[in-house]
Amino acid sequence: MIEDYIEKRENPGWQEEIVLTEKAIKAVNQMVPKPRFFIVCGDLINAFPGTTLRKPQEIDFKKVFSDLDPEIPLICVCGNHDIGDTPTPDSIITYKNTFGDDYFSFWCGGMMCIVLNSQYFQDPSLVLDNAKEQEIWLEEQLSLAKSGAFQHVVVFQHIPWFLFKPDEKKEYFNIDKDLRIKMLKKFQEAGIKIIFCGHYHRNAGGFYENIEVVTTSAIGAQLGTDKSGMRIVRVLPETIKHDYYALEDLPTEINLTNL
Template identity: 45%
Template sequence: MNRSINVLPVVLCLFATSFLRADEPAEVDSNRFQQAHSRTFRAFDSQTERTWEKPFFFVQLADPQYGMFTGNEGLDQEKALVNQAVKHINRLQPKFVIVCGDLTNATPAQARYEAQVSQYQQDFSKIDPGIPLVCVCGNHDIGNRPTAESIARYTEHFGDDYFSFWVGGVFNVVLNSSLLKDPSGVPERLQQQQNWLEQQLQHSRVKEAKHIFVFLHHPLFLEQEDEPDQYFNIPLERRTPLLALLKAANVRAIFAGHYHRNAYGRAGEMEMITTGPVGRPLGKDPSGLRIVQVEETQIQHAYHSLDSVPDTID
């Protein structure tokens, strides 16, 4: 019997297997995208994080919107921009990262939604595991007229659509702004969010926070709190009473996206900060991110293009 073996096919097979493994996408930790649960964010311990210790900074992104560049035909440009942002984040080591909505371009009702969610999770999984990643739902994530079904699809992938959490003595609220924009599909959900928000802001411990921040996708307004209704803001019918509630609670700043460029305004002492996109820009502001430095009595923030992010933060 001829016991000789042709090893060439075996070698080629092993080489091919090794090559494919090197090119496999990053492993997705699904638990990382389910930290928003039971109306809180589990990556932060609410007991220890209520206490102020020292200044910190966080990074805000908005509108990666996978698929927007090509009308849902490809994801390469969004992937490249997000990977560039992730490298900056891993170098800077912020306290946390928050993405203010429109994670995908396709809505849950569209065919390419799951593929875009998968790419989003693969790319954002590259953020250092020690840096909590907070996701906020936008109108593309649950539709311009959200339904119980579209919200359920979002929460299946990213956890709660609204919640709160403490970080370093600061109280943070995440809202589902699509309910504020058009609640007609699920009016009861808007009322539930409103009742929850009022309870949160009236809590005695919240009144002791060094700052209160609100994060959502749609800006309540772009420049003036009483500006006319338009696509990029919340209708006055729901904007005006919400602003009154937030002012009464001494909210320090509201952070949003949706506009795909930067905008700034004030409602009394409260800042309305609209951040440009990490994905496709719609104005003169390039793709970028915002760095927010939190001090005991004030905050500072600046938007940086992805080509001009500082090397370190003092």
């Protein structure tokens, strides 16, 4: 995306993204204690489905991330570049065959994590059955979240519900306002306190009632003033704290106290 969208080169490559990702992985591998997982909130690669650069970018993504410490699971969230702005049944199947499920839940310690395919909220016009399946599944997950069996329940998705304010106008980087409020109310009723997103290539965030929506910039191309980096999330007994770091500023030792 750097050479394609930012520098607008005629034959864009992705060597800079490889170098940046290698730096990120090296830093993560050195962290003490080890992160419980490394999650990429969508747009794993830049090339859209069906384009000539798609396969080589998939190969390089897997090659680069093969250097991640095997004790640190890599979790992939589905983004619009991964399945298309208007996903099709074929693009969904191809994604699942390459990267895994496009929505799922997992558990880490006392935390329940719900991973969503946000394209089903953005434009499900060609995959209505898939979107309905996620909707039914999500209702089940939210019912489980309400049980109180988990210390925290966290949601991960690509497109943010909103960037800064829950009543902001619809634009490319957020989700339709009516659907946004409907879903945020459901999340609030289920006791979810934080939703992590990507897509914006800048850092952003805000609150709906007591739910924090956190948008993290990219390891790769930046569309604002942030530097390439990652967010470190510290899950504490009573709260979840998070900080964004430029790659060159990533700490080695992570403080897991309440300070």
